Amino acid sequence: MQSEQAQHVVQAASPGGRSGRWQQRVAQVLPPFALLSALVAAWELIVWRLALPAWLLPPPSRILTTLMNNLPVLGEHIAATLSVTAPGFGLALIGGFALGVLIDASPFLRRAVYPLLVTSQTIPIVAIAPLLVVGFGFGMLPKVLVVALVTFFPIVVNTADGLQAADRDQRRLLEAMGASYWQLLRLLRLPAALPSIFTGIKVAVTYSIIGAVLAEWIGASAGLGVYIARSLRAFRTDQVFVAALVTSLLTIGLFAFVTVLERWIISWRDES
Amino acid sequence: MVMLDVREISKTFRTPDGPVTVIDQLAIHAEAGEFVAIIGPSGSGKSTLFNIIAGLETPDAGAVLIDSVDVTGRRGQVAYMPQRDALLPWRSIIDNAVLATIVQRGDVAAARREARALLHDFGLAGWGDARPAMLSGGMRQRAALLRTVLWHRPIMLLDEPFGALDALTRAQLQQWLLGLWDRLDRTILLVTHDIDEALLLADRVYVLTPRPAQVALELTVDLPRPRSYSVVAEPAFAHLKLRLQQVLMMNEADPQGALLRQRG
Numbered sequence: 068m069q070s071e072q073a074q075h076v077v078q079a080a081s082p083g084g085r086s087g088r089w090q091q092r093v094a095q096v097l098p099p100f101a102l103l104s105a106l107v108a109a110w111e112l113i114v115w116r117l118a119l120p121a122w123l124l125p126p127p128s129r130i131l132t133t134l135m136n137n138l139p140v141l142g143e144h145i146a147a148t149l150s151v152t153a154p155g156f157g158l159a160l161i162g163g164f165a166l167g168v169l170i171d172a173s174p175f176l177r178r179a180v181y182p183l184l185v186t187s188q189t190i191p192i193v194a195i196a197p198l199l200v201v202g203f204g205f206g207m208l209p210k211v212l213v214v215a216l217v218t219f220f221p222i223v224v225n226t227a228d229g230l231q232a233a234d235r236d237q238r239r240l241l242e243a244m245g246a247s248y249w250q251l252l253r254l255l256r257l258p259a260a261l262p263s264i265f266t267g268i269k270v271a272v273t274y275s276i277i278g279a280v281l282a283e284w285i286g287a288s289a290g291l292g293v294y295i296a297r298s299l300r301a302f303r304t305d306q307v308f309v310a311a312l313v314t315s316l317l318t319i320g321l322f323a324f325v326t327v328l329e330r331w332i333i334s335w336r337d338e339s
Numbered sequence: 340m341v342m343l344d345v346r347e348i349s350k351t352f353r354t355p356d357g358p359v360t361v362i363d364q365l366a367i368h369a370e371a372g373e374f375v376a377i378i379g380p381s382g383s384g385k386s387t388l389f390n391i392i393a394g395l396e397t398p399d400a401g402a403v404l405i406d407s408v409d410v411t412g413r414r415g416q417v418a419y420m421p422q423r424d425a426l427l428p429w430r431s432i433i434d435n436a437v438l439a440t441i442v443q444r445g446d447v448a449a450a451r452r453e454a455r456a457l458l459h460d461f462g463l464a465g466w467g468d469a470r471p472a473m474l475s476g477g478m479r480q481r482a483a484l485l486r487t488v489l490w491h492r493p494i495m496l497l498d499e500p501f502g503a504l505d506a507l508t509r510a511q512l513q514q515w516l517l518g519l520w521d522r523l524d525r526t527i528l529l530v531t532h533d534i535d536e537a538l539l540l541a542d543r544v545y546v547l548t549p550r551p552a553q554v555a556l557e558l559t560v561d562l563p564r565p566r567s568y569s570v571v572a573e574p575a576f577a578h579l580k581l582r583l584q585q586v587l588m589m590n591e592a593d594p595q596g597a598l599l600r601q602r603g
Contacts, residue, residue, distance in 0.1 A: 236425040243393040244442040245415030245491070254441070258429045335429045335470050 086272070125305035130312065133305040138246075138293075141313060147289035149317075151207065152279040153216025159271060164217040164264070167226025168252075177227070188220050189331025192281065200286040215283035218271040222264070230256050265329040272325050276318045280310075341407075342371040342526045343392070343417075343494050348401030349551075350387055361387045363551035364401070368492070368544075376529045376537035377585065378588060379547030385530045386422075388552065389496050392528070393419045402537050405494065415443060416489035422498045424483035426471040432458075432482050433467040439490040450489055462515070477508040484516070494526045502532065510568060513539055517566060534583050535571055538562070546586050556586045567588045 107127050114126040121129060170177045192213060199209035233256045241255055283292025291310050298306035350362040361384040369375045379385050384418055390396040392403055394414035402411045410416045418439070426435045433454050438452035458467050461481045467539055471479055481501060503511040511538060518525055531537050537544045538560055546556040560579060570576055
């Protein structure tokens with residue numbers, strides 16, 4: 068659901084293209100945009116009509132004003148959250164990719180590691196995160212590790228799967244040329260795996276900011292997670308909504324960035 | 340002079356339904372500069388034969404000799420073109436053409452220059468920097484042939500190179516391949532289903548039996564060269580075609596062969 072919406076946003080945001088394609092994009096963006104507007108309007112109306120107190124459910128207009136008023140403070144928290152997200156996701160990207168390549172290379176590793184990987188995803192991160200804080204203190208490390216933990220799995224799996232996706236004839240051709248394992252990997256299997264790897268990255272990136280916010284919520288001095296925790300204690304429900312909105316927008320922005328990067332790198336797919 | 344000598348090779352695969360002998364004491368050869376075609380029913384082990392010559396598989400018995408040197412199970416000794424063009428979609432035509440040089444750590448810059456110089460000959464002038472997806476089926480096939488030629492091996496294995504093309508494009512490419520072979524002075528081994536194609540192009544034709552593959556007939560095509568497509572209208576051509584067809588039909592009538600052919 069979330070990724071589908073983001074896809075529309077990306078398509079609408081990318082420049083260029085002929086007028087026909089633009090019309091198509093507008094037609095794609097219009098229905099979700101109209102529905103969203105209607106829902107927001109209904110929300111506003113219901114809040115006013117029932118005269119709900121702001122700590123229970125603030126109207127969208129109030130959330131927007133709060134957002135505008137708190138922008139400088141929010142900026143600092145966003146910066147803190149991103150400074151946790153970036154190294155955490157980077158760690159997941161490098162580690163996940165390396166593990167994917169290793170799993171692909173060794174049937175033994177595949178059998179040994181795969182079940183553990185899947186099991187690791189069934190353990191609730193809310194249980195792990197406090198343990199990490201206890202173990203590694205209140206510095207950056209436990210938060211970076213939480214982000215890495217929630218994002219590395221799709222990267223590992225999609226890398227390992229993608230490396231098996233290379234065309235059989237192309238593989239036989241390179242083997243007939245006498246290609247070594249590394250040549251086969253570099254010339255054929257990695258490029259062929261890129262679409263799958265990017266799918267993994269796109270799934271992972273949607274979890275990354277949420278992971279950072281969760282980690283901050285459990286123990287930090289700055290970041291959107293801290294902002295949410297403080298706002299909850301102060302019954303500032305409007306600020307909680309602002310934080311949710313910002314988290315969502317940041318995630319969509321990251322997703323859009325990865326999608327643009329994907330199109331740029333896997334350019335050969337658009338040429339047929 | 341014998342360039343390629345395939346000596347009495349046999350190959351049996353283990354399958355869930357028991358062992359299947361795909362090739363049984365098959366012996367073929369090709370002289371230097373000769374054009375040899377191999378015809379056989381589908382599933383008769385032609386691909387396995389090519390895999391063995393290309394070093395992708397090792398035979399259970401027998402040997403493959405190139406220029407009197409035993410190369411059984413060694414890769415990179417012959418240039419090989421698989422059934423589909425197998426062009427890498429992320430590389431340009433030139434980058435695809437020099438792939439063998441890259442893999443074998445040769446002089447890539449020189450190979451690139453050579454590829455550029457040959458583009459015109461291969462009907463690909465102006466397409467060197469295009470990606471394969473931009474090309475038509477016939478052009479892709481020529482690009483794959485360019486890659487095979489730039490492999491720089493005296494022997495080229497072509498596995499049904501024109502199988503997927505429409506009749507007109509196929510006829511044009513056959514004619515073009517004849518001219519190319521004339522200029523190149525390479526030994527070509529061509530697998531095909533098409534009797535006309537085999538007779539039009541080859542000096543000699545092997546007809547294989549259904550599994551397990553053996554030579555059912557070896558036929559010298561004594562039609563004059565240079566040949567053009569009009570050769571199909573000559574009585575000598577019709578006579579050779581009839582003989583090939585008779586042997587192939589006899590194979591088809593073999594019930595055991597028909598059963599084994601199901602496996603493709």
